[in-house]
């Protein structure tokens with residue numbers, strides 16, 4: 089059965105880049121009728137915070153990316169220790185004692201000599217006595233996985249055929265000197281034991297994947313299918329990594345962006361399918377195919393989310409936005425006509441408040457000198473209330489007959505006088521909502 093996972097580290101808020109990963113894994117699982125696991129990668133006790141776990145869940149729930157199970161790595165440490173023992177027994181695990189400064193120096197030397205900066209495995213030559221001495225001096229060493237120096241190959245769901253020479257990669261550290269289990273081994277054990285069949289993650293993980301394939305094989309597990317999506321860049325192709333902090337999902341939510349806008353964009357951006365507003369999750373699942381995504385960096389512009397949000401809101405009936413309409417201060421008996429008038433004129437629900445204030449308080453009239461007389465004449469012709477959808481038509485017809493004005497010369501001064509603006513909602517829909525005029529009627 090298809091099983092995927094989204095595996096955030098709860099060391100911060102998740103952003104659009106994480107959403108891409110979460111969504112792709114979610115859509116694969118749902119399309120196949122499989123299982124979607126939320127895996128909290130919290131093996132780092134210092135940086136992992138409960139508040140981020142809660143925030144991640146809240147973001148996913150907001151987006152409607154419901155998970156079938158939650159797994160926490162911090163509760164599975166014994167499993168990782170077991171796997172480490174197994175690797176040790178097999179002779180695939182070795183202790184190394186270099187300090188970060190020593191490693192840095194080695195890397196610099198290698199680079200100076202034009203060599204790739206790969207760990208030289210000096211620790212493999214240490215005798216037991218030397219290790220004891222180092223341990224006494226420096227404390228426990230780190231544990232590295234001894235890669236087999238052969239080519240590691242897989243067919244990537246996005247990148248195609250990949251072949252990486254294991255000799256060009258450092259033996260990965262799986263356990264730190266202080267005993268902290270690192271992501272690489274924890275992830276491998278989880279993916280294997282949880283039966284994960286498909287892993288989609290960012291292309292910054294390609295080298296990890298190569299080493300993880302060897303670890304999975306050493307532990308006798310079954311390799312999942314891998315796909316690495318390209319990294320997001322800003323609209324000009326600039327690196328987004330530094331700005332991702334400002335693109336946290338919670339901030340986008342606060343800006344009033346709608347889940348369907350984000351999902352519609354992120355489920356197709358960078359693929360050969362067009363980005364357009366989709367009506368629901370089912371439509372996103374139906375048309376999703378990870379193989380249609382390209383390897384090139386994907387340009388992301390947060391501004392694209394606003395028109396998609398506006399379009400989505402336009403499609404909603406009042407029942408879906410009733411709370412927001414009420415929060416904007418609109419009385420219940422006006423909610424229906426108000427929403428019908430406002431929905432075409434908002435980008436986010438936050439804009440409702442302004443339209444309601446216009447209805448309630450009116451606007452500073454915008455009247456050009458040459459229109460003063462015309463406006464006075466028009467006001468005198470305003471029919472008695474109550475006003476309805478027909479009033480604007482009847483009134484402007486009467487004004488046209490009386491003044492001889494027509495077209496823009498007729499409508500624009502009236503709009504400006506009533507709303508203080510040159511454009512905005514349909515006047516026929518707005519007029520019955522204008523409270524001053526209602527009061528007259």
Ligand code: GLU
Pocket residue numbers: 095096097129271275288289293
């Ligand atoms: N916790 C890892 C990360 O956030 C998970 C990577 C993976 O999907 O394996 O980068």
